[in-house]
Amino acid sequence: MKFSKKLTYWYLQNKRNLPWRETKNPYFIWLSEIMLQQTRVAQGLAYYLKFTEAFPTVFDLAKAHESIVLKMWQGLGYYSRARNLHFSAKHIVNELNGEFPTTFLEIIKLKGIGDYTASAIASICFNEPTAVVDGNVYRVLSRYFGISTPINSTAGIKEFKKIAQSLIDKSQPGMYNQAIMDFGALHCKPQNPLCDSCPFTNSCVAFEKNLVKKLPIKEKKIKIRKRYFNFLVIKTADNKTILSKRKGKGIWQGLYEFPLIESEQIINKNELISTEKFTDLFPNETTILLHNKKEIVHKLSHQHLYTQFWIIETKSLENTTISWENIQDFPVPVLISNFLEEFQSKN
């Protein structure tokens, strides 16, 4: 039996019922695809429901302020997705008359949409036979065909896209694409794939050659950088604090945080108050208390952040300050959010 036919048969019996599978509205499909990039369905689902309720149309999303969008995205990670989503929503409303583009070549022009997402939207919403290649597809195809080309090499990306494109069911491309992804997610899993009950065992090269555990092959290992963060959690006499917006290209762009002093190592109170930034911020007398005795290690994909929260009590400040009651309105990274939850439960 043909690969796509067998896959479709499996899908119809095993597919997950997910809210974005009840629609072909490109705005909703777009939303779901962006949210699910490098993100598990279990984690993205609640955000999808929240977004579609708050922003039922692209116009609603476009007219929201970026900070509101980021606040709603808080906790989902990879925040450039939210910024690009919002940017493209405004572009669709202002430049495309509110109409979502209808072909792969037009869809992929949108900021934040690459080959995968353009293929997904074009196939699901507009029946265009463009094959998706995500982590699931790499795994299924590398195992089934016994391909050892690294999936994150330039050659591998081209090779797998070509094979995926050759396999797609052109009569139902949207269903086929979702079928191969669901098969990878539920059956041909990274660890402990269900080979015992697999409909493809009689033709799977990896199964035949006992290579299932070795495939797919991914090259390079990421390097993790250690950083040492000191957040200055200010409490003035009139119950205000300072948050600043992260700018530039690094982590958490667009999110807010307490004034940050980064150091080369873990530092103590004396070392903290002798830094230039500290004396700039607090020329006057302050009370300083280290909130967490042991540094909090926050792990990102490429960085480990060794973090200390310093509680600083001072009279009042000339800098722009915000009220502690309003702090929950600001989009913050999980590291800050976790601190706030614990800190405010005690105060």
Next chain:
DNA sequence: AAGTCGTGGCG
């Protein structure tokens, strides 16, 4: 084109 960008779950 190799590095960067979050967070959480799993074995």
Next chain:
DNA sequence: TCGCCAAGACT
């Protein structure tokens, strides 16, 4: 514990 990796895209 710790490494892997999850509906990738951008620079």
